[in-house]
Amino acid sequence: MTAFDTRATIRVGGREYGIHSLPRLAEHGLQVGRLPYSLRILLENLLRHQDSIAVEGDDIEALCRWDPKAEPSREIAFTPARVILQDFTGVPAVVDLAAMRDAMARFGGDAARINPVQPVELVIDHSVQVDEFGTRMAFEVNARKEYERNHERYAFLRWGQGSFDNFRVVPPETGIVHQVNIEYLARVVFGEDGVAYPDTLVGTDSHTTMVNGLGVLGWGVGGIEAEAAMLGQAISMLIPQVVGFRLTGELPEGATATDLVLRVTEMLREHGVVGKFVEFFGSGLARLPLADRATIGNMSPEYGATCAIFPVDAETLTYLEFTARPAERIALVEAYMKEQGLFLTPDSPEAEYSSVLELDMGTVEPSIAGPKRPQDRIALTDSRRAFLGALRQMRNDVPGAGTPAGSRWEIENLGEWAAEGGDGAARSPARKAAALAAPDAPSPEYRKARVATEEGELELQDGSVVIAAITSCTNTSNPSVMLGAGLLAKRAVERGLKRKPWVKTSLAPGSKVVMDYLEQAGLVTPLEELGFNLVGYGCTTCIGNSGPLPPEISAAIHEEGLVACSVLSGNRNFEGRINPDVRANYLASPPLVVAYALAGRMDIDLYDEPLGTDADGRSVFLKDIWPTQAEIHETIRTSVKREFFEREYAEVFAGDDRWRALPVPEGARYEWREDSTYVKEPPYFDDMDAEAPHIDDISGARVLALMGDSITTDHISPAGSIAKDSPAGRYLMDHGIEPRDFNSYGSRRGNHEVMMRGTFANVRFRNRLAPDREGGWTRLLPAGEEMPIFDAAMKYREAGVPLIVIAGKEYGSGSSRDWAAKGPMLLGVRAAIATTYERIHRSNLIGMGVLPLQFDAGDDAASLGLTGLEVYDVSGIADALDTPRSDRAVTVRALRDDGTQTEFRTRVRLDTPQEVLYYRHGGILQYVLRQMIGPGA
Numbered sequence: 001m002t003a004f005d006t007r008a009t010i011r012v013g014g015r016e017y018g019i020h021s022l023p024r025l026a027e028h029g030l031q032v033g034r035l036p037y038s039l040r041i042l043l044e045n046l047l048r049h050q051d052s053i054a055v056e057g058d059d060i061e062a063l064c065r066w067d068p069k070a071e072p073s074r075e076i077a078f079t080p081a082r083v084i085l086q087d088f089t090g091v092p093a094v095v096d097l098a099a100m101r102d103a104m105a106r107f108g109g110d111a112a113r114i115n116p117v118q119p120v121e122l123v124i125d126h127s128v129q130v131d132e133f134g135t136r137m138a139f140e141v142n143a144r145k146e147y148e149r150n151h152e153r154y155a156f157l158r159w160g161q162g163s164f165d166n167f168r169v170v171p172p173e174t175g176i177v178h179q180v181n182i183e184y185l186a187r188v189v190f191g192e193d194g195v196a197y198p199d200t201l202v203g204t205d206s207h208t209t210m211v212n213g214l215g216v217l218g219w220g221v222g223g224i225e226a227e228a229a230m231l232g233q234a235i236s237m238l239i240p241q242v243v244g245f246r247l248t249g250e251l252p253e254g255a256t257a258t259d260l261v262l263r264v265t266e267m268l269r270e271h272g273v274v275g276k277f278v279e280f281f282g283s284g285l286a287r288l289p290l291a292d293r294a295t296i297g298n299m300s301p302e303y304g305a306t307c308a309i310f311p312v313d314a315e316t317l318t319y320l321e322f323t324a325r326p327a328e329r330i331a332l333v334e335a336y337m338k339e340q341g342l343f344l345t346p347d348s349p350e351a352e353y354s355s356v357l358e359l360d361m362g363t364v365e366p367s368i369a370g371p372k373r374p375q376d377r378i379a380l381t382d383s384r385r386a387f388l389g390a391l392r393q394m395r396n397d398v399p400g401a402g403t404p405a406g407s408r409w410e411i412e413n414l415g416e417w418a419a420e421g422g423d424g425a426a427r428s429p430a431r432k433a434a435a436l437a438a439p440d441a442p443s444p445e446y447r448k449a450r451v452a453t454e455e456g457e458l459e460l461q462d463g464s465v466v467i468a469a470i471t472s473c474t475n476t477s478n479p480s481v482m483l484g485a486g487l488l489a490k491r492a493v494e495r496g497l498k499r500k501p502w503v504k505t506s507l508a509p510g511s512k513v514v515m516d517y518l519e520q521a522g523l524v525t526p527l528e529e530l531g532f533n534l535v536g537y538g539c540t541t542c543i544g545n546s547g548p549l550p551p552e553i554s555a556a557i558h559e560e561g562l563v564a565c566s567v568l569s570g571n572r573n574f575e576g577r578i579n580p581d582v583r584a585n586y587l588a589s590p591p592l593v594v595a596y597a598l599a600g601r602m603d604i605d606l607y608d609e610p611l612g613t614d615a616d617g618r619s620v621f622l623k624d625i626w627p628t629q630a631e632i633h634e635t636i637r638t639s640v641k642r643e644f645f646e647r648e649y650a651e652v653f654a655g656d657d658r659w660r661a662l663p664v665p666e667g668a669r670y671e672w673r674e675d676s677t678y679v680k681e682p683p684y685f686d687d688m689d690a691e692a693p694h695i696d697d698i699s700g701a702r703v704l705a706l707m708g709d710s711i712t713t714d715h716i717s718p719a720g721s722i723a724k725d726s727p728a729g730r731y732l733m734d735h736g737i738e739p740r741d742f743n744s745y746g747s748r749r750g751n752h753e754v755m756m757r758g759t760f761a762n763v764r765f766r767n768r769l770a771p772d773r774e775g776g777w778t779r780l781l782p783a784g785e786e787m788p789i790f791d792a793a794m795k796y797r798e799a800g801v802p803l804i805v806i807a808g809k810e811y812g813s814g815s816s817r818d819w820a821a822k823g824p825m826l827l828g829v830r831a832a833i834a835t836t837y838e839r840i841h842r843s844n845l846i847g848m849g850v851l852p853l854q855f856d857a858g859d860d861a862a863s864l865g866l867t868g869l870e871v872y873d874v875s876g877i878a879d880a881l882d883t884p885r886s887d888r889a890v891t892v893r894a895l896r897d898d899g900t901q902t903e904f905r906t907r908v909r910l911d912t913p914q915e916v917l918y919y920r921h922g923g924i925l926q927y928v929l930r931q932m933i934g935p936g937a
Helices: 023-028 037-049 057-064 087-106 138-163 177-185 206-214 223-230 257-271 283-287 290-298 314-322 327-339 380-396 408-419 429-436 479-494 512-520 524-529 551-560 590-599 629-639 642-648 727-734 752-757 789-798 819-827 839-847 877-881 913-920 924-933
Strands: 007-012 015-020 075-078 082-086 120-123 167-170 200-203 217-220 235-238 242-248 277-281 307-309 355-360 367-369 377-379 448-453 456-461 465-470 504-507 565-568 584-587 698-706 777-780 785-788 803-806 829-834 851-855 871-875 889-895 901-908
Touching: 007 327, 015 037, 015 327, 037 057, 037 075, 037 217, 037 277, 037 307, 057 075, 082 087, 082 177, 082 223, 087 120, 087 138, 087 223, 087 924, 120 177, 138 167, 177 206, 177 290, 200 206, 200 223, 206 217, 206 290, 206 307, 217 307, 223 235, 223 819, 223 839, 223 924, 242 257, 242 283, 257 290, 257 355, 257 367, 257 377, 257 479, 290 307, 290 314, 290 479, 314 327, 314 642, 367 380, 377 380, 380 584, 448 551, 456 551, 465 590, 479 512, 479 524, 479 590, 479 629, 512 524, 512 629, 512 642, 565 590, 698 789, 698 829, 727 752, 752 819, 777 789, 785 789, 789 819, 819 829, 819 839, 839 851, 839 913, 877 889, 877 901, 877 913, 913 924
Parallel strands: 082 120, 082 200, 120 167, 200 217, 242 277, 242 355, 277 307, 465 504, 465 565, 565 584, 698 803, 803 829, 829 851
Antiparallel strands: 007 015, 075 235, 367 377, 367 584, 448 456, 698 871, 777 785, 851 901, 871 889, 889 901
16 A cells, blocks of 8 residues: 555546546645646656655655745656657667666676666657758758768667667657657557556657647756666656746737747746746637647747646647547547646636746737847847847957947947946946947948859858758747748749848758648748758757858858858757857747848848849838738648648658668677777776675875866767867777768767767866866876876876866756766766756766765855865765765865865765665666666675
């Protein structure tokens, strides 16, 4: 008998299902009706997994008695029903499982026992690059190059698909993982083996939250947490605060779902929702299509929330039917959600929330966001002035650039700004941007370049739009904006408009269904006439897979120092992410992407300036070709059909001829190739014993990196292109790989030799041990020679010297990345000491056997006089593991060359019993393997 026996049954379509009934908690004096929808999903998860070990009765009662206003402090164990992966982050997870099989065999066990415990689906969508564009051959050329670059990785995944139970792969050129998830993979309610329960998941992509639009609770995690979930391990989390977001009204004429999500992102960023759940409710939901809900859920990482969920309601059922889900599934979803009190109706009582925001959707206006952050929304009416302000700032940030040197305006405004606040607190980037975008600010000097091309001589200048991309999971799942873009293109072509010849255009839909309904509506041809040819099905421009600009365009931008622009229908627009040649990146709806391709420049007032002229010489304005909502809705009604979903997903796991022709090894154990530079057996299980090792103190350690505040996983984890003169570049050339074939760090995540060489190698990384350099440099001690971090780490390893890293506040913030923990561990880092940690990164460090230590309140490296040149001892680790969480601390001694030392206390951030177990075993993978080996582990 469990602490709370809530077992019950429901009958659906002649079948009986066991459930854990939420209403039956009332029999125990616990009322759950006031809880937000998302917390009731978590509550059911606890009821189903209560075992008096990972989940106790106290955990269930604590969640039932949730205080909306309290700061999160209670840890619970969440066990997701499934895991979803994309190929960049999924390949390392499958590599680790394959390595576990080899380790199991070395211990005399059955390698075939190593399988995901939960259903795992991997969608290959992150490897297509826009090399060819603007031609009808673009899709074929890009697909061929994708296979040429990645055939080894793909063959490995095909082996995994055939070898592992509970593991399925959606092949390349099928769609974006999040759209495939909502259109096909999501169950909403599971009904396997006679038990019904909510579909929940974690994914290795931060935009996993798109599925929240379907009422499915899930969010993005690091690869290590995902691997733990795959192997049946619960994920430790704090019971979160939940922000309610009331939507009322409906979108006005001219506004799109993209405009809505940009407004929502702006509001939630301003409110502050990092680490919180967001839940949408209100009368406006009845007028919000599911695709719009998914658009809002998708951008949860951009506004900082863990998830952003819409409860299941009648619209959810309509979408499930429309996307060709089986009738039995839809009936189960409806019956289960209604039985559990989880089905939203107009009469449903409002839940209690930690705070509530409200938006009348009738106030939403056409917008863009940029030039560097998704939360920086700009009303389209202000777009020209905002760009000029951004241009002034970019010019002003470069010595000798900006408005004319010594101008009266600059002296009076920027001089005053620079003099404010002696401590620099008032001299914030936001205040500077506001000054530079002031209405009375003079127009900046434009830099220009003339470019000779096959189409004739072109003139580029600051503000030229060189990339216009309909891309990303955010919007290419939404028929209203995709068909809106097609209708706008059709009218533009009818009026004789053309894209500007310097604009690289691309169309990368989220699924094949999109091209089906664009074709049905007769909109593929006009899009192609404006250069928006199909380039691939996958995540392209948003993650930096925009491909190179034409060489002459790229050269002109660099030679003249132009501030070139991109406009994309994506969710990420950070500087340097979209394309190395582009400094200003703007998010916009797909119709606006088409409009900016026609304009060719960012400094246009789309309300008052024409996009071009027609054959009769008449000016054509955006308002002349913008489709009405009635036109878009009618096109959706006549063009988006259920049979498209039935056809495209009938053989979704089969793949095309290229996929089926890949050579696939046979057997339960993967045949590792010694010469492979993509997939390599990792060393996590080398020299592993059957029993957990004794926990030793750390003695004689050196500091590999001494860092400041806000070091993100982007600083730590290898990402982007591989430099020829970097340790990773040298490794690849030593293995016969030419620089043109380096591919990216993301594509080589299955090779630890490449990835450890790229750890801490971000070009903007700052290590205080090498203060005059940016990038992955450190000082080898005690000699003091500066060298790449990887090279120093290998020399320390040869000498038997353990390593630590020291950081400031928010260590490991940013996107959760497994290699931000795997890389340091492979370099020999035994412990990290930081002022504070980002939650997922701290968890990932533990998962790789790296000890996270936290300075006591008021202490940091500066206050303790630490320079990173000292020799460090960490003592009392084993004793700390046996003490309660609140008393878990160790002593650190830093010995200087002159014989003096500093001794200080640090908290051991192993916050749950499960985390202690993981650390004792050297990491999650070792822990799980030892449990499978047998007793005595």
